[in-house]
Structures are given as C-alpha cells and as structure tokens.
Amino acid sequence: MAAVGMKIGALAGRSGLPVKTLRYYEDLGLLPAIGRSEGGYRLFGEESLRRLEFIRRLKSLGLTLDDIQECLAVHDAGELPCGDIQRQLQRQIDLVDERLRELRLFRKELQSLLQNWQSDPAPNTAVICPNLNV
Amino acid sequence: MAAVGMKIGALAGRSGLPVKTLRYYEDLGLLPAIGRSEGGYRLFGEESLRRLEFIRRLKSLGLTLDDIQECLAVHDAGELPCGDIQRQLQRQIDLVDERLRELRLFRKELQSLLQNWQSDPAPNTAVICPNLNV
DNA sequence: TTAGAGTCTCCCCACGGGTGGAGAGTCAAG
DNA sequence: CTTGACTCTCCACCCGTGGGGAGACTCTAA
Numbered sequence: 001m002a003a004v005g006m007k008i009g010a011l012a013g014r015s016g017l018p019v020k021t022l023r024y025y026e027d028l029g030l031l032p033a034i035g036r037s038e039g040g041y042r043l044f045g046e047e048s049l050r051r052l053e054f055i056r057r058l059k060s061l062g063l064t065l066d067d068i069q070e071c072l073a074v075h076d077a078g079e080l081p082c083g084d085i086q087r088q089l090q091r092q093i094d095l096v097d098e099r100l101r102e103l104r105l106f107r108k109e110l111q112s113l114l115q116n117w118q119s120d121p122a123p124n125t126a127v128i129c130p131n132l133n134v
Numbered sequence: 135m136a137a138v139g140m141k142i143g144a145l146a147g148r149s150g151l152p153v154k155t156l157r158y159y160e161d162l163g164l165l166p167a168i169g170r171s172e173g174g175y176r177l178f179g180e181e182s183l184r185r186l187e188f189i190r191r192l193k194s195l196g197l198t199l200d201d202i203q204e205c206l207a208v209h210d211a212g213e214l215p216c217g218d219i220q221r222q223l224q225r226q227i228d229l230v231d232e233r234l235r236e237l238r239l240f241r242k243e244l245q246s247l248l249q250n251w252q253s254d255p256a257p258n259t260a261v262i263c264p265n266l267n268v
Numbered sequence: 269t270t271a272g273a274g275t276c277t278c279c280c281c282a283c284g285g286g287t288g289g290a291g292a293g294t295c296a297a298g
Numbered sequence: 299c300t301t302g303a304c305t306c307t308c309c310a311c312c313c314g315t316g317g318g319g320a321g322a323c324t325c326t327a328a
Contacts, residue, residue, distance in 0.1 A: 007295095007304080007305075008304090008305070009303095009304065009305080018286085018287080019304095019305085020286070020287060020288085021285085021286065021287090023305095023306095024285075024286060024287095037294085037295090037305095038294090039293075039294045039295070039305080039306085040293080040294080040305080040306060040307095041294075041295085041304085041305060041306075042305085042306090050260075050261070050262060050268070051262070053268045054262045054263065054266070054268045057266055057268045058266075059285095061243075061244065061247070062240070062244075064284075064285090065284080065285075066284095071263075072262075075262050075263075080254065080255070080257055080263070080264070081262065081263055082251070082252065082253055082254065082255060082263055082264065082265050083253045083254065085263055085265070085266070086248065086251050086253055086265075089244055089247060089248055089251075090248065092244055093241060093244050093245065093248070096237055096240060096241045096244070097241070099237060100234065100237050100238070100241070103230055103233060103234050103237070104234070106196070106230060107227060107230045107231070107234070109195075110195065110196075110223055110226055110227050110230070111227065113195070113223060114220065114223055114224065114227070117216070117220050117223075118216065119216055119217045119220055120214065120216065120217065121214070121216060123214055126184075127184070128184060128185070128188045128206075128209050128215065129188065129205075129209075129214070129215055129216050129219055130214070130216065131216050131219070131220075132188070132191055132192075132219070134184070134187045134188045134191045141274075141275075141325095142274090142275070143273095143274060143275080152316085152317080153274095153275085154316065154317060154318085155315085155316065155317095157275095157276095158315075158316060171275095171324085171325085172324090173275080173276085173323075173324045173325070174275080174276060174277095174323080174324080175274085175275060175276075175324075175325080176275085176276090198314075198315095199314080199315075200314095
C-alpha cells in the first residue's frame with residue numbers, strides 16, 4: 001500500500017511532457033527517480049510534478065537547464081533557491097538589455113542601407129551589388 | 135602565361151579567411167573554383183576575392199549562407215541581385231522588429247517578477263520557490 | 269632528388285534541448 | 299499463457315558555421 005511511484009508514462013501523461021524529455025531530464029540529474037522497478041523501470045514520486053512545473057517556469061524565463069540544475073541543487077540541499085533565482089533573473093535582464101542594444105544598432109544599419117537603395121541601378125562590372133559597393 | 139588561378143592557401147592569405155572556410159564555401163557552391171590542378175588542387179580566379187567580400191558583407195547584415203547563395207545565383211545568371219538583396223534586408227528588418235517586440239515584452243515580465251522579490255521569504259513546503267509560487 | 273610545406277578527402281566535434289528509431293526486455297489484463 | 303502496450307539502452311540526427319586532426323598525396327625550391 002506504500003506509494004511505489006509512477007512509471008515514466010504516467011508522469012508524462014500528468015505533466016504533459018514527452019517521455020523522451022523526462023528521460024533526458026533524469027539523465028541530466030534534473031529529475032531524480034526515487035528508484036527502479038525489479039525490471040528496471042524508472043519510478044517517480046509525486047514531487048516530480050512540482051519539480052517539472054518549476055523547471056518549466058524557469059525555462060520560460062530564459063534559464064538554461066544548467067542554470068535550473070544549480071537552483072534545484074540548492075533546493076535539494078534544503079535551502080530556498082530564491083536568492084539564486086533572483087541573481088539568475090537579474091543576469092537575464094542584463095543579457096536582454098545587451099541584446100536590445102545590439103538589435104537597435106543593427107536595425108539602424110539596415111535601415112540606413114535601405115534608405116537610398118536603388119532596386120535597379122546601372123550595372124557595374126567591378127562589383128556584384130552597386131548599392132553595397134561590393 | 136595565362137592566369138592559371140590561385141591555390142586555396144593564396145586565396146586564404148589574400149582574403150583573410152581560413153582555408154577550412156573556403157573549402158566549406160566551395161562545397162556549398164558559394165565559391166566555385168575555376169578548376170583543379172593535375173594533382174587535384176582547387177584553383178580560384180581573381181573574382182573569388184570580390185565574391186568573398188560580397189559574402190562577408192551580406193553575412194555581417196545577418197543573411198544566412200543560403201540567402202547569400204540565392205543572391206549569388208542571380209548574379210551568376212547575369213542579373214543584378216540588388217532587388218533580391220533589398221527584399222532580404224527588408225525581411226531582416228522585419229525579423230529584427232519582431233525580435234525587439236519579444237525582448238521588450240520578456241524584459242517587462244522579468245522586471246515585474248523582480249519588483250516584489252523577497253530574497254529570503256518564509257519557507258513553504260508546497261512549492262520550491264515561494265516567489266514564483268512553483 | 270629530396271625535403272618540407274601545402275593540399276586532398278574523410279570523419280568527428282562544438283552548441284542546446286531534445287527527437288526518432290532499433291532491438292530487446294517487462295508488465296498487466298484477459 | 300499470451301498478447302499488446304509499455305519501457306529499457308544505445309545510437310544517430312536536427313539547426314548553422316565552421317574547427318581539429320589523421321593519413322595520403324602533390325608541388326616547388328634548393
């Protein structure tokens with residue numbers, strides 16, 4: 001009558017994730033199984049569902065599985081991972097800001113090129129595209 | 135006394151690109167050799183340098199090698215690729231704009247999460263991170 | 269003629285997060 | 299006991315743009 005655990009298909013059904021993905025997470029150490037059946041089937045506890053929700057949420061916030069692994073390690077050590085997550089999220093914002101700067105600059109370059117673009121200029125045998133001058 | 139062509143190392147030296155990259159471009163069909171030596175060495179013409187400048191420029195504008203291939207095909211057919219390049223660059227701007235929208239939205243989400251973040255909240259056994267509520 | 273530099277093809281590796289399939293073993297219901 | 303669904307491990311592949319190296323061959327200058 002003890003809860004012996006879910007097999008991987010049951011966890012897939014309840015979490016909405018593909019079986020392959022769950023195996024992948026377990027291989028990475030993100031999702032420890034509570035054990036194996038006699039035949040070698042992975043058995044998962046109820047807390048796996050919470051864990052998968054956590055992983056999904058952090059993935060949606062742009063963290064890599066490696067980042068998430070670190071947060072879960074803190075949790076598994078019995079501490080609250082909130083501080084670590086906060087740092088990761090701040091780093092994420094910094095990365096986004098940098099990317100935004102790059103993209104805005106890049107857009108300016110593209111825009112200025114198209115500004116005086118001539119679709120059908122006089123051919124020039126010395127270059128491939130006269131508008132780009134190369 | 136005919137110009138029999140450069141070997142790949144000479145082209146690498148003059149273009150500043152690694153030999154490996156030139157072979158890769160030739161395999162893709164981006165950079166046709168004018169032939170092979172008796173021993174099987176690739177031989178390139180002078181126009182290869184112009185071609186590589188063109189490729190480099192379009193790469194720096196965010197086009198993929200596939201996109202560039204299309205432009206070069208137009209050029210090789212004897213037409214000016216300017217119209218095609220213009221379309222590619224406009225598409226590039228559209229992609230950048232979409233990406234900018236996504237990133238701005240994403241930044242808002244991250245920022246609002248950190249707004250009321252508590253680094254060290256009361257532990258809650260039902261969730262892994264009380265701030266995220268998962 | 270010979271040494272050494274250059275080049276050839278072919279194959280594996282990188283990144284991140286998985287997906288697909290083969291072949292074999294396991295589990296539960298009828 | 300059988301059958302069909304489930305699961306196991308292991309290997310390969312995807313995206314793009316090359317990099318690294320092995321083993322064999324070629325070219326050129328002295």
